[in-house]
Amino acid sequence: xxxxxxxxxxxxxxxxxxxxxxxxxxxxxxxxxxxxxxxxxxxxxxxxxxxxxxxxxxxxxxxxxxxxxxxxxxxxxxxxxxxxxxxxxxxxxxxxxxxxxxxxxxxxxxxxxxxxxxxxxxxxxxxxxxxxxxxxxxxxxxxxxxxxxxxxxxxxxxxxxxxxxxxxxxxxxxxxxxxxxxxxxxxxxxxxxxxxxxxxxxxxxxxxxxxxxxxxxxxxxxxxxxxxxxxxxxxxxxxxxxxxxxxxxxxxxxxxxxxxxxxxxxxxxxxxxxxxxxxxxxxxxxxxxxxxxxxxxxxxxxxxxxxxxxxxxxxxxxxxxxxxxxxxxxxxxxxxxxxxxxxxxxxxxxxxxxxxxx
Numbered sequence: 001x002x003x004x005x006x007x008x009x010x011x012x013x014x015x016x017x018x019x020x021x022x023x024x025x026x027x028x029x030x031x032x033x034x035x036x037x038x039x040x041x042x043x044x045x046x047x048x049x050x051x052x053x054x055x056x057x058x059x060x061x062x063x064x065x066x067x068x069x070x071x072x073x074x075x076x077x078x079x080x081x082x083x084x085x086x087x088x089x090x091x092x093x094x095x096x097x098x099x100x101x102x103x104x105x106x107x108x109x110x111x112x113x114x115x116x117x118x119x120x121x122x123x124x125x126x127x128x129x130x131x132x133x134x135x136x137x138x139x140x141x142x143x144x145x146x147x148x149x150x151x152x153x154x155x156x157x158x159x160x161x162x163x164x165x166x167x168x169x170x171x172x173x174x175x176x177x178x179x180x181x182x183x184x185x186x187x188x189x190x191x192x193x194x195x196x197x198x199x200x201x202x203x204x205x206x207x208x209x210x211x212x213x214x215x216x217x218x219x220x221x222x223x224x225x226x227x228x229x230x231x232x233x234x235x236x237x238x239x240x241x242x243x244x245x246x247x248x249x250x251x252x253x254x255x256x257x258x259x260x261x262x263x264x265x266x267x268x269x270x271x272x273x274x275x276x277x278x279x280x281x282x283x284x285x286x287x288x289x290x291x292x293x294x295x296x297x298x299x300x301x302x303x304x305x306x307x308x309x310x311x312x313x314x315x316x317x318x319x320x321x322x323x324x325x326x327x328x329x330x331x332x333x334x335x336x337x338x339x340x341x342x343x344x345x346x347x348x349x350x351x352x353x354x355x356x357x358x
Contacts, residue, residue: 001036001094001165004054004062006087008040015048018082025078028071029054034061036165037182052087055165059091117146118286121229125199126151128227128277128355135196138220140185140213141203145171145178146287152178159195161188186212193222200228202289202351205256206310214269214356224358226271229279231290231351233258239291240344241311244324248316252290255315262354271356278349291350295341297332300325 010018022040029035034057043049056062066072080086125147131137135157139148142160144167152158152175159179162168168180183189186209198217207213217226237253257265259276266274281294290311293299306312312321331337 002056002059002062003092004052004056004089005092006052006089007043008050008052008082008087009084010048010050010082011084012048014082018050018079021078021082025075028075028078029066031071032061032066032069034058034065062091115144115146115288116286117150119150120282121201121287122147122150122154124277124279124353125201125227125229126154126156128353129197129199129225131156131197132223135223136194137197137199138190138195140188140198140200140217141206142171142180143167143203145175145180147199147201148180149175149178161185161190186216188216188220190220192219194220196223197221198226200230202229202231204228204230204262205252210257210261210265211268214265214271218269218271218358221358226356227353228356229351229353230262231256232262232276235349235351236290238344238346238348239350240294240341241291243340243344244328245312245316245320247320248311248324251315252311266354266356271358273357275355277353277355279351279353281350294350297328297337300328 008018019040026038029038036055036057038055039053041051041053043051054062066075129137137151137156137158139145139151139158139160140162142148142162143164145160145162148158148160149171159181160168160171160175161181161183162171163182163184165182168182171178171180181189185207198221204210204213214226233253233256236249236256239249242249263274281291283295285292288299288302288305288309290309299305306316306321316324328337331340
């Protein structure tokens with residue numbers, strides 16, 4: 001992926017007209033092969049100046065594809081008369097320091113191989129959302145849209161939002177008719193009061209600012225019910241995986257928001273009623289997330305299983321993975337794993353659904 005940039009200096013007094021025209025022009029460029037995403041940001045220090053950012057698969061997709069199309073003629077008609085001076089366009093390669101999308105892009109490669117939606121989780125989400133007839137439902141941080149697509153196939157009016165282009169590319173390949181939007185949960189490119197329900201599955205631990213993300217949910221929510229499926233930090237810390245991967249589980253439990261942190265973020269966002277519904281991992285789980293092998297440790301030796309689980313793919317060091325799997329293998333073979341499993345028994349749930357209402 002490459003990044004096209006340009007600093008746009010707008011003639012004085014024409015900023016409002018320019019912003020309107022840019023919104024009209026975006027569909028022209030978005031229809032191009034190789035287009036990934038676009039942002040236009042106002043300069044806070046220089047009035048009348050904007051930064052154009054466009055992500056492409058390649059430079060040729062921009063220079064030969066879009067600029068060689070009839071749509072580019074319309075783009076010029078809409079925008080070029082605002083510029084003074086005319087901007088210089090430059091192209092940049094990938095980031096030399098991983099950004100926040102890198103985690104999701106890494107997980108997104110081959111994600112669907114192990115992360116099939118589980119109908120029992122989907123059923124519970126629907127039950128707790130209790131959507132009305134013709135309800136519009138937004139799935140934030142939807143990833144490859146596994147649950148978004150499953151509910152859409154049940155006849156629900158679904159829209160997915162995710163930050164990762166890799167995740168969304170996979171989502172579009174299996175859900176070509178599903179509305180999917182690239183964007184951050186803390187600055188959703190969506191109008192206010194536009195969805196009757198908002199849902200999220202196993203993603204809030206990736207949100208940089210939980211309060212800001214939940215505030216955005218409240219903004220786009222015209223109904224009153226937000227339901228998300230997650231593990232709290234307290235729950236993650238109780239996984240028997242900590243016996244074999246202690247550092248990774250410790251990091252994960254620190255990243256997973258605590259019950260109090262979730263409650264506080266919901267209050268800040270304007271949600272005044274919330275309920276935590278504990279959920280234990282069932283047998284034959286189809287969505288193979290971190291604790292899917294709670295009662296089946298052999299699962300963690302399945303090829304590719306770790307790639308779709310951020311606890312392992314992003315938080316565990318290679319040495320810890322190797323030593324942990326070696327110890328787990330020995331305990332399974334000797335039968336000692338059963339004793340380890342019993343030491344971590346508790347009644348606080350492995351995960352939970354959180355139901356929040358304004």
